Amino acid sequence: MRTRYPSRHAGRRPHHRYASALACLALAAGALAGCSDGDSPESAVDAFLAGWPTGKLDQLGFVNPAGEKIAATEVAEQIKQLSGELGRTPPKLRRNGEVKVIKNTGTATANVDWTLPGDVHWSYPVTMRLSVGPDDAWRIIWEPSVVQPQLTSGDKLVLQRSPAQRAGILDGAGQPIVAARKVVVVGVQPGEVTDVPGLVKALDTGFKAIRPALNPPIDLSDLPDRLRTADPGAFVDVVTLRDEAYQQIKPRIYDLPGTKFRPETRDLAPTREFARALLGSVDPAQKDDLDANPDLYTAQDLIGHGGLQGRYDKQLRGTPGTNVVIARKGPEGNVEPTSTVVFRQEPKPGTPLRTSLDVRVQTAADAALAPERRRSALVAIRISDGAVLAAANGPGAAAENLAFTAQVPPGSTFKMVSAFGLLDAGAVGLDTPVACPKTFTADGRSFKNSDNFELGTVPFRTDFAKSCNTAFASLAPKLGADGLANAGRSLGLEGQWNLGAEAFTGKVSTGGSAAERAAAAFGQGTTVVSPLAMAGATAAVARGQWQQPKLILDPSPGEPAKAGPQLKPGSVEPLRTMMREVVTQGTATALRDVPGPPVQGKTGTAEYDNDPAHTHAWFVGWQGDVAFAVFVEQGGSSTASAVPIAERFLRGLGTR
Secondary structure, three states: OOOOOOOOOOOOOOHHHHHHHHHHHHHHHHHHHOOOHHHHHHHHHHHHHHHOOOOOOOOOOEOOOOOOOOOOOHHHHHHHHHHHHHOOOEEEEEEEEEEEEEOOEEEEEEEEEEOOOOOOEEEEEEEEEEEEEOEEEEEEEHHHHHHOOOOOOEEEEEEEEEEOOOEEEOOOOOOOOOOEEEEEEEEEOOHOOOOOOHHHHHHHHHHHHHOOOOOOOOOOOHHHHHHHOOOOOOOEEEEEHHHHHHHHHHHHOOOHHHHEEEEEEEEEEOOOOOOHHHHHHEEOOOHHHHHOOOOOOOOOEHHHHOOOHHHOHHHHOEEEEEEHHHHHHEEEEEEEEEEEEEEEEEEEEOEEEEEEOOOHHHHHHHHHHOOOOOEEEEEEEEEEOEEHHHHHEEEEOOOOOEEEEEEEHHHHHHHHHHHHHHHOOOOOOOOOEEEEOOOEEEEEEEEEEEHHHOOOEEEHHHHHHHOHHHHHHHHHHOOOOOOOHHHHHOOOOOOOOOOOOOOOEOOOHHHHHHHHHHHHHHOOOOOOOHHHHHHHHHHHHHHEOOOOOOOHHHHHHOOOOOOOOOHHHHHHHHHHHHHHHHHHHHHOOOHHOOOOOOEEEEEEEOOOOOOOOEEEEEEEEEEEEEEEEEEEEEOOOOOHHHHHHHHHHHHHHHHO
16 A cells, blocks of 8 residues: 555644644544554655665655656666666665655655675765655655766666785795786687697697796696687687796797787796795686675686685785766767766775795795605794794695695604603613614514614614614603603694694604504604694704794784793703714715705605505704705605705705
8 A cells, every 4th residue: 555645735734743643532542553654754765765675666656757657667677777786785775864844745865875895885865755646645756866866867886896906925024025027828819720739739839848847737638628619709818927938938839820918917926936835826816706705806806816815815905996987878879887986985905914934045945846746845944933934845836735734644753753752751862772673573563674774782873863763663662651742742743823824733643552652753653744843843952942933924823832841951952963963974964065054854754554665755954043844745765855855955045
């Protein structure tokens, strides 16, 4: 039923309200509803505002400014058209005060509040007029300005976004690591290609000529299918190359039929490999991004994917600017955006993310891994303050941050932890005689040394330097059920770290059978760690106290884990001596002549399944103020894989 006005002539004069009140008092209780506010012009406005978001306006009457009737469905359709893309999220609407009535007409004001992408709010007042019809019902005088005061018939509201300046990721010195750098997007226009197999072969040859070689290589296997299904005039992107890589092969690919080249800038690190897995990347919004956040991203946005770029995308990306403009029909009948801006919010630049990374150390770490074709990682930590200086992953621009998140057995590098526990318990000293037989049996399980060597009964320091598994297995009972786990926790393993990035801090075997404890004593069993966790433990030995590694400096990711206890000099000094002897006369003599301060360390070969031939390779150590851990997945002998990487890293540091 339409809202009715009691008298076409009385307006809202005081004596009319008084008369109405007397009339209501005289009515029976059942008739009191006839004197409610449902007959007021306010109820008509409220009904209109309630129906606007859903388009359900059929209980209301509408006329145009000339007094001609308009169907409610036509009004609903015009609201939809005028709202444009803003209509996907209808506004919140609220009447402001009472309707001002003069005889048969009324004027109301309401507040319109749109929620724009990025949770931006655009609020403004609108004025609407009402009139009383022949049936004494209040009608809304419909005109486009009810939606927005500057709209006219045929207009619509259009959203325009201006991207914010993306902030950089900074190194420990506060300098940008990631900065705008030139790239070239290599693409193909299908309609200009006459020989697809020939083009694919030529592109593949060209890409393989880039030095250093791209790892992983560019995969063109799906290019023929993509060209076949694309429009003839489309730009089918093949790869985005840094400008320096593109310039190397430009003469080979520039004149190939159908190739197209689009210069752009992207936020990139100094090299393709530079801490890639840790930093992540910044790329155009992908379908998954748009589907998951339709009100936040557009296809033109650049978004952080993976690593720190993804984790801190909101902070780094800032807030895009948002304009609402009026689109109007032009001379040719097309509705195009005008220069009339009805709402403007300027973009707010992102906030930089400061890390502890050191460009010199990171570059040396990336270069050390470059020749390694197996999955690998290298983490470096400054001993004096726990700053993470480098987090490198290979091969090439590896996407998985094994340096922080790998959960793998540490092998003989864990003899550093076992030896610390034994020394701390007073179970052994540097020169305590400990037998190193070819095999050792615990609880029916037989253990052996690499290549089945045996040393006989030798000082403990020799067992350590030569990495004798059977000696450590025989010493496991002296650690007790929890001694190994307690030693590991003193060196920071298994802790809750506020690093600002995902990291695995280790899980140390505790208790178990005699065989399990024997295996755990030399880094097998159920103990698993990450390179970061082992680098932190190594730094603790070098410093004499564990301190949580630091990666994100500003904004702070939270209170760091409490520092560990001061390590007893009588425990840690002999351990440092033994780790030096690993380099001077043990399993890492390749590092003996590395320039600079003395190198201390421990090699490790870790079995990861039931086949003794399947092993990961490790090296942990320090030189000067830099502690580090090297890991090579399925690396075999540490002396053949992890130690050479450590040598390249240390020599690289010395030359930079």
